[in-house]
Amino acid sequence: MSTPLPTLLVVAAALIDADGRVLIAQRPEGKQMAGLWEFPGGKVEPGERPEAALIRELREELGVETKEACLAPFVFASHAYESFHLLMPLYLCRRWEGAVTRHEHAALAWVRPNRMSDYPMPPADAPLVAYLRDLL
Numbered sequence: 550m551s552t553p554l555p556t557l558l559v560v561a562a563a564l565i566d567a568d569g570r571v572l573i574a575q576r577p578e579g580k581q582m583a584g585l586w587e588f589p590g591g592k593v594e595p596g597e598r599p600e601a602a603l604i605r606e607l608r609e610e611l612g613v614e615t616k617e618a619c620l621a622p623f624v625f626a627s628h629a630y631e632s633f634h635l636l637m638p639l640y641l642c643r644r645w646e647g648a649v650t651r652h653e654h655a656a657l658a659w660v661r662p663n664r665m666s667d668y669p670m671p672p673a674d675a676p677l678v679a680y681l682r683d684l685l
């Protein structure tokens with residue numbers, strides 16, 4: 550039997566603009582999977598509610614404020630990486646306040662889901678993009 554992997558709960562958001570484009574962000578140098586494009590978000594801290602964690606991450610990473618009512622649960626990723634199992638709910642978010650600003654990533658891009666294959670993403674994300682393509 551293989552060694553059980555710890556499950557890591559990461560929350561992420563697909564911010565969608567009025568033209569149906571989705572925000573993706575490039576992971577910076579020095580981090581795991583540097584250079585790959587991800588949905589903004591991050592780890593849920595102990596004792597933190599997932600939606601609160603996502604609101605916090607969007608503030609820290611992008612400088613925007615959103616509300617729990619503006620986060621719609623959409624799909625989730627369940628993916629075994631080498632050292633952990635990623636469980637990542639993806640929420641849709643169409644309403645936020647403030648201009649999206651790059652705080653922690655190497656770059657940001659607003660991309661139609663059918664163009665996301667031009668942006669290499671972590672292996673866990675590929676199935677999620679297909680759902681966005683169907684939605685938008």
Ligand SMILES: Nc1nc2c([nH]c(=O)n2[C@H]2C[C@H](O)[C@@H](COP(=O)(O)OP(=O)(O)OP(=O)(O)O)O2)c(=O)[nH]1
Pocket residue numbers: 559560561580581582586587588589590591592635637671672673674
């Ligand atoms: N935010 C986000 N993380 C993703 C996506 N896809 C994916 O495999 N991940 C992985 C990358 C990381 O291992 C983990 C997110 O953790 P994180 O962003 O809070 O942490 P990190 O690795 O950047 O590093 P750190 O905060 O510990 O310094 O989830 C995605 O679309 N968005």
